[in-house]
Amino acid sequence: MLRVTPVVSWTEAGVSRTVVGEHAVTIGDVVAVLAWTFVVVGLTLLLVFGLAKRSGTNPLLLFAGVHGHLSLAQSQIACWTIAVGGVVLGYGLIRLQIPDIPESLCLA
Numbered sequence: 112m113l114r115v116t117p118v119v120s121w122t123e124a125g126v127s128r129t130v131v132g133e134h135a136v137t138i139g140d141v142v143a144v145l146a147w148t149f150v151v152v153g154l155t156l157l158l159v160f161g162l163a164k165r166s167g168t169n170p171l172l173l174f175a176g177v178h179g180h181l182s183l184a185q186s187q188i189a190c191w192t193i194a195v196g197g198v199v200l201g202y203g204l205i206r207l208q209i210p211d212i213p214e215s216l217c218l219a
Contacts, residue, residue: 113138139205148201152193
């Protein structure tokens, strides 16, 4: 990742002109960001499942409802948490700043 200020220089009718951008931009490798995002999310999932396994229970019980059967709602919450968390992490790595998360993505 590299943060640079854009500068454009040109010559027009014998006059040299230069324009400097107001904001710095980030130049990064999207493949590296995707790789780091998958690694961090994967290690986090392994940690959660490892801790569940270490407690002596089946890690799939994290997705079970009150009666012990798999719960669609809890599975969807887990999938959305992983998806939104991965996107926020990748965005943060590309921009090198913490993104603003809309209220609609957060539980109240």
